[in-house]
Amino acid sequence: MPAKFTLICIIHSIIERDITEHIVKEAIVILRRETNVNLELRIITFFPKNSQVPKWIPLFADENILRFTGKFALLKDPHDAIKMTANAADLINIGRDNFPISSISVFLTGFVAEMESVQSDNLFKIIKLNVTEFAESSQGGPTGRTFCIKCRYLKSDRRIEKKATRIRKNSNLMITGDMIYIDETLEYIVEIQDINFLPMSIAMNIESPTGESALSLYSWLAGQSSGRISA
Incomplete structure (x- = not known):
């Protein structure tokens, strides 16, 4: 993604x-x-x-x-x-x-490349996340290029720190936050608002519980309507 x-x-x-x-x-x-x-x-x-x-x-x-x-x-x-x-x-x-x-609100998923314990100012901890950029190739199929982005959170944020203690190299994460530009280092960094862990088998576990088509579970009598509602 x-x-x-x-x-x-x-x-x-x-x-x-x-x-x-x-x-x-x-x-x-x-x-x-x-x-x-x-x-x-x-x-x-x-x-x-x-x-x-x-x-x-x-x-x-x-x-x-x-x-x-x-x-x-x-x-x-x-x-x-x-x-x-x-x-x-x-x-x-x-x-x-x-x-x-x-702000630049961001949502990203990727694999942990590295954890940096504490920055020199002793305020933030850093997670380096490898994210894959998906695009259409000239042949019509998907292609991807991986880039690394730094994500940080306050060392004093106990809610995030509790989750971060479970992070290991190659952990599959979903991170939401705000992306900021650091003028001193000329780089973009994500300030973490939340972290969630994604299992490697997440795509394999999404299936219909009965094997039936979802469309087959819904039907209405002709002419039966309670009016139209605009989305």
């Missing part, structure tokens, strides 16, 4: 290019941080040319404020440290003067 992100940002500029089935928009966006030091990011979006294909991202322009959801990967090039691709977005109808502070 790729690493997922959600954030609120303002569009600074857009570069548009045409490919076979999509219009690709690469947006330079600005994230307002609590430190009042803005963060500049690049988010790639795809707009299908086929009008029959659902569009989950609205058309946007400079100065628009949006909530983006998508996947990300960390890159080795320090000048282009993170790649973010959006798969959904919502326009937020507020002006630039009311642009809110936003």
Whole structure:
């Protein structure tokens, strides 16, 4: 599973290019941080040319404020440290003067590469997580590239520490938190909000208890209805 992100940002500029089935928009966006030091990011979006294909991202322009959801990967090039691709977005109808502070909320799964006991400031403990970025290959099948991301939690957080004591190398974890950019070290780090352990056999254990099709368990008489409810 790729690493997922959600954030609120303002569009600074857009570069548009045409490919076979999509219009690709690469947006330079600005994230307002609590430190009042803005963060500049690049988010790639795809707009299908086929009008029959659902569009989950609205058309946007400079100065628009949006909530983006998508996947990300960390890159080795320090000048282009993170790649973010959006798969959904919502326009937020507020002006630039009311642009809110936003964090980068993340959800990721991966295998533990290393545990660092304590940082030099004696406040945080570090988990290095190997995450696989999934994408479509030119042959149509899935392909993956693994990247390592640091996740940290406060040493004094007893709830997280209790879970972290069970972590071993290659433990399969699901981590939720906020991704921050450390100006001093020029790197992205996830501040952990929760940790859950995933069994290696999780995919094998998901099966129907009866072997019947789920659709066969539901039926209604023709004309029977209690009205329509919009989702």
